[in-house]
Amino acid sequence: MKSFNHRCDFRIASLSKIFPTLMLYKLWEDGLVDSLDDPLEKYADNFTIKNPLGKSGGSLRDPGVRSPGLSLRRMASQLSGLPRRLRSTNLLWSGDTESALNLLKDEVLVADPGTRCHYSNVAFSLLANVLARKVAGSDFESWVSDNILVKLNMEDTGFNLTPRIQKKMAVGVYSNGQLAPLYDLGWYRPAGQMYSTTADMAKLMMALLGVSGGLVLRKDTLNTMLTPVLRCHDGYFANSTGTPWEINEQFGYDVVRKDGDLDGYAATLSLVPRLKLGLVVLMAGVRPGDQDLVNRAYSYLIPAVQSAFRDARKTVRPPPDPTPYVGFFTYRNMTFYEIKADSDGVLIMQQFGPQLDTTVPAKYRTIRLDYLQERVFRLVFESPYPCKLKFNSASVSLDIQDGQLFNFHVFTKKGVSPGFDSPGLNTYTVTRIAGRPFFISQ
Structure with missing residues (x-):
């Protein structure tokens, strides 16, 4: 045979x-x-x-x-x-x-x-x-x-x-x-x-x-x-x-x-x-x-x-200068974000404030931004992460969000970006604010 x-x-x-x-x-x-x-x-x-x-x-x-x-x-x-x-x-x-x-x-x-x-x-x-x-x-x-x-x-x-x-x-x-x-x-x-x-x-x-x-x-x-x-x-x-x-x-x-x-x-x-x-x-x-x-x-x-x-460690590139992107931002005064640079200069974005999306666990509310070209970044979740998170009858698709693009607006005379958009998530005009706001509990 x-x-x-x-x-x-x-x-x-x-x-x-x-x-x-x-x-x-x-x-x-x-x-x-x-x-x-x-x-x-x-x-x-x-x-x-x-x-x-x-x-x-x-x-x-x-x-x-x-x-x-x-x-x-x-x-x-x-x-x-x-x-x-x-x-x-x-x-x-x-x-x-x-x-x-x-x-x-x-x-x-x-x-x-x-x-x-x-x-x-x-x-x-x-x-x-x-x-x-x-x-x-x-x-x-x-x-x-x-x-x-x-x-x-x-x-x-x-x-x-x-x-x-x-x-x-x-x-x-x-x-x-x-x-x-x-x-x-x-x-x-x-x-x-x-x-x-x-x-x-x-x-x-x-x-x-x-x-x-x-x-x-x-x-x-x-x-x-x-x-x-x-x-x-x-x-x-x-x-x-x-x-x-x-x-x-x-x-x-x-x-x-x-x-x-x-x-x-x-x-x-x-x-x-x-x-x-x-x-x-x-x-x-x-x-x-x-x-x-x-x-x-x-x-x-x-x-x-x-x-x-999903589990593979992704290489995340820092921008040449993180300064124009670092600061506090809000989307319609409903959700708030802080962007800062880690020790390698990579941008880290974290959600905070009273309107936290509680359906998303805390470890998935911190994301990294991968530098692609001037003012353009790709959203990167920490790995590993589930494709979908199930909460009662609802589900949140992290797989869809991972890899979406952030397009920061043209720098002001002060050399900072006044905000950014994420067209793939249908989110526009996330606006820079002067500092971390204070929230009063109702």
């Missing part, structure tokens, strides 16, 4: 769809694609398909048809309306893109583009081959190798199941225990042909999260790629769709994932972008039907990472 390790190859099936999507974003980033919302017809002159569910019920190429349009972004986000596969074809179909375009002329869109989530292998194979030929001037697989695999040092990832690769591969197994054969996909290769290892997929995962040295896309482009495109209808297997992701929510975080299943193999690459957290699962066997292993893993990982971030 073959033992598994991080260099063992598995078929990754529909995780292959990540690579046509990366190609689209890279060509757009480089200015070779004008817009992610360019229509497919711009790059495939002879593309036409019937669109009976469009407003005019015609073809996407008919004059006067007012359709949302089959755009490149919609092709990469399961919003194209294209069928799952071409009529009379399977994954082994050996036709070419011209043949595919000819078959599409008598096909119908199953949904008006951009209106409904519908899974399509056709969309990704067509997108990959059209962009490679018309824009990149290369074949798709060579482009992926040169622009992604080599850059990320993914040396155990590829398309061709050569004898050398087959010797390294985990053996796929059907649910009945029968061994699954290895075979090459035909024209649908961009949608599901690739193989990889957990080590290589971890490299890709870090690049997608923007946390590795070998970045394929700029961070602003990655943010666009990881943003949900449309909320899906009830009955679809994800809450929202993205490019090329299926997106659900767990613990208030978007979990961005791509699953793949193909004859004895199952694979998942998933990301929690806000936490810079990711998980790769490659299986030689059928995905368990009675539980979602990824959701179960995140039920432990997300709270643990949340806790680690």
